[in-house]
Amino acid sequence: MRHFEAELEELKKRLLEMSGLVESAIYRSILALVKKDPEQTNLVLQNEGRINQMQIEIDDIATGLLALQQPMAKDLRFITSAIKINNDLERMGDHACKLAERALSLLNEQPIRPLIDIPQMARLAESMVRKSLDAFVKRDAELARSVLVSDDAVDEMRDAIYDELVAYMEQEPSTIRQCLDLMFVARNLERIADHATNIAEDVVFLVEGVDVRHHAEVRNVKPA
């Protein structure tokens, strides 16, 4: 039993470490975009290998825990959630790499606008990654619900960025390629936020037994 508890702690530690790598990849990609610094993108692309390796190791720990002994119902749900969350983190890592690639592709372009909204959207997405993982390891449903609320804010930011970029493209067709790159940056940030939202939904279900994945009316009810 002691071994089981120690392995469960190891699982949490690794997931937090992996989410730290993902957050840092988002941060560096946007820094590369804003500061036009290719060094930052290289660090992101180098780190992808570590994220991928961690995914495999975390899967092994989780499967090992399931095989080790018959876990209690509570632990069982925690471990199956960890397997899903691990998947979400790896996909976020992929999106962060795509952010870095877009930053590289925009390196030699004259910035068409101050990009104010994109760094803001990125900061929100980063905080959602951190909060969703903290909520998981602490089994904190309230913190998880705060991520669900942020997801709506991210969607609004994305819509505003899209509208602005489309207007730009229509006025200045010579900026179409650059605007498309920025649109895909916003899209990747939105996808990262979606994964954090999936994790937060898993946490609410884990803690409260309420499945908020497909019930908008339940999602928005905050506990008193």
Added chain:
Amino acid sequence: MRHFEAELEELKKRLLEMSGLVESAIYRSILALVKKDPEQTNLVLQNEGRINQMQIEIDDIATGLLALQQPMAKDLRFITSAIKINNDLERMGDHACKLAERALSLLNEQPIRPLIDIPQMARLAESMVRKSLDAFVKRDAELARSVLVSDDAVDEMRDAIYDELVAYMEQEPSTIRQCLDLMFVARNLERIADHATNIAEDVVFLVEGVDVRHHAEVRNVKPA
């Protein structure tokens, strides 16, 4: 033990049924796009509820199987794969809904090009969904590898469609919004293909114990 086997069969049956719903949602969305038929999109949006409900039920069956008794190592990996695949299918369902929404948004637009490539890309994505699930329930690594090969074809199609659409936008700025909608259709199809690829990678790992997720060189080796 009999109960365990029966539940395992039920799990496979449900996953196949869910993948059938996803395939049909892709098919109907593209039909709606090509034939400008809003009825088809309504059917897709109605079916989303069933897909979401199935995700919850399949999760319950899988978790129940893990709790029921200590599964053998082989079954354990199969069940944890089923949990991931269930997640992938639900996300595919979400993408299919986004396809349907784009089809609706394009309903009143004059088609700018024959759209030949998009239905072709959709057919390939559909076949990847079906093959990846068949490969899973039959534990057929060879079939799974054929999905990995198709993924490269999908990426090439997407690149060709993008290039063509960007050229169009630059020539005819008045078509920018419509071209963006078509770009997001291609993007959603690509994401569906990505999920099928994730499933196929899980199957290869399940059957052969070779982790092909992050090793491009192994992915492309086909068994003799």
